[in-house]
Amino acid sequence: MAFLKKSLFLVLFLGLVSLSICEEEKRETEEEENDQEEDDKSEEKRFLSLLPSLVSGAVSLVKKLG
Structure with missing residues (x-):
């Protein structure tokens, strides 16, 4: 019985x-x-916070070229 308890x-x-x-x-x-x-x-x-500056930079480039 003790063996079973230990097991x-x-x-x-x-x-x-x-x-x-x-x-x-x-x-x-x-x-x-x-x-x-x-x-x-x-x-x-971080990407979303950079997005407005990227868009404004792209718009200014288009204005300079166009």
């Missing part, structure tokens, strides 16, 4: 350890995805 505890312990590792990897993956999304949004904001 059961060992199986439960190993299951909890593997579950903990999986949860940690999942959390890290989600954090990396969130960081990537934030980087993409900041790049988009």
Whole structure:
């Protein structure tokens, strides 16, 4: 009976350890995805902030040429 108890505890312990590792990897993956999304949004904001100056520069070039 003691052998079965020890085996059961060992199986439960190993299951909890593997579950903990999986949860940690999942959390890290989600954090990396969130960081990537934030980087993409900041790049988009930078591009959109430059857009008016690019348009005004293009308009002034067209006026000079035309």
